[in-house]
Amino acid sequence: MTTTHRIRTAGPRARTLALGLALTTLTALTACGTAPTPPGTDRAESAGARPHGHVEGAEETGEAQSRLVLADGGSGAVHVLDLVTGEVTATGRAPGVRAMTGDGRYAYLSTPKGLTVVDSGGWTVDHGDHVHHYRATPRALDPVPVRPPHRIHTDATVTAVTGADGTTRLLARPAPTSAAPGGERALRLGTAAPVVPYQGRLLVPGTGPGRDTVEVRDRTVKTVTVLDERCRAPRAATVTRRGAVLGCADGALIVSGEDGDLTAHRVPYGRPVAPGERATRFDHRPGATTLTARSGEDAVWVLDVTARRWTLIRTGPVAAVNTAGEGTPVLALGTDGVLRAYDPATGRRTASRALLKDPSGAGATAVVAVDSGRAYVNDPGGDRVHEIDFGDGLRVARVLRLGFSPTHLVETGR
Template structure:
């Protein structure tokens, strides 16, 4: 394992997400599209009842003002803004790539955004369908939702986990749930047709693998002290730990855990505790205190600490793309992770910027897909679309009738 420390230079989960493959039924919405073909005795490959398959990614942004409860879904293909029912008291907004989860003090509202992708490895299917409300799941503040193609795991702040059938959510209802035995530290993550849970075992927190029925399959011989943060990548599940990360992988039915240490003592306030990434990427980002960003290259098993200005939000598309950092000057800065040098910068885009390291889930974030990045401006009631491959050029801006303090992207 190696640590690459870059020179300091001035210039976010969910959960990740996961590619989904299942059936969806359209609801009542003027954006609902009829299926391109009808089911028959020879159902076309990739056919999903009630959805339209598209040749390109069908990205949508879910936007919410937690003060008023107003919510919009912005279709990035058509530019159309869709109203949805209000959700008051939303403390956090997360997604699993299709559904938006509005975490309130009482429960979690589920919104089907009608945009998702199915990754078959050698090819990808993109779908669009109606936007509709699904209902509410138990669990207030601190609830973490993680999904795969078959199951959605909902872990409350006390570590209790309920398992829901993914097919029920796709039909527009929450359905019944099963309870995973025990309590867990951090989110329970569906992965490789199993469930990964961090559980206290003999005084140490270790990764326990369950099958989908909840039966314990194996406990991995790797500790994760003070776990915080997780992400699903193509190379496995990354779990944030006090001394770095664990990479949990499955191969031919065997699960392993590999440690990726920082390589040096890192103060608690500079730990990576919440990961941001482009879905499908193997490059993760996380603030490293107030004036730096951690970049974790899962392929190389290497951490890089990039010195920046005061960090408000950060993300990257990975694979040679710049590290994107919103700093306290209101501008978006681009850094070369190989050298640590600032390579691009926008004019100030936000006028009311939170302080670096400010507590709270509401505020500017950077969402990244394969060609564009999106930055929400709550005080300016707009969203910026940035071409990160063209010196952070502002490709489009979307004016809104709400203050979008919460934002996630679906369809990826």
């Protein structure tokens, strides 16, 4: 059962919420061409019965339905905060939650007993020349019994969950706790390297005698080809508009192409990099081609996928990092609780803002989530989230007071 209440907010933007909602019309489904059916669409619909883009049980809206999924690491309580209405919906508990990731709609909470999945109820389907925005009631889904830690990567049809035992399970979307078409598929590779769905294929790194080859498999897990370039010690992985990116021991491997015809390009660090300073996780705005990653304890990497270039920024001790993409600053949250902005090209610091009063525990759970205009920084010690306008000198646009500790945070809806 879910419960909903409205949060208290502080800041100028909060005073305009009611007016903005009154002026925003939640439109009927937008008429559009014959683009592919988006994930979640009822495929039994006929053109005469339901408009293109219809999703059963959801309402199409005229604007993105941005939401934050928040988990309290102490109590295990999970909530969804609607950033448009200010409502908070409780969706149950994930006892012992250790980490959380998201894919734009679903949040995946890693617990000792497996993977808890929460449907945030806000998402966007991108058709290239137009988009559909949807809202529905947040809810918890059935758990996935995969041993932690978990590496999770998704595309429009498949969620790949890699567990500690080296097994990757392929689950169907839009409900990523159900079996993939034809039954649940599993890859038992004996390595925890991330499996990445991309362009109708699966990128499977960490294979071969040296554990450094990248296989391309179809959705039945049959090997189609092996990429020419190698990726030793694969750890980080993500997908951008310009291709999938794998983090390797000597840099990155960018995989791109269409219709299953994929090619790979190496982007080396360009300098000797110790194992502890390699990129092991990419953070970025979904789809954007500028990626960030922590480099050891006191620096961050910036990877420009378009230019195929790494930049190292010496930030001092850093707890979390992110960026909204080209033309926007790199946002680094220090272990001192100060958020700092850096020019991604020069590494010059351009702004700073003290945020967290009790940063002592920030290193393990700190999050900087970004969309095209705002950043969200969780403040577990203050039971709140800070909404930051990173285009205006890191101005605090809103303080979202919660009444519980937001130990973990992901943004959805865009």
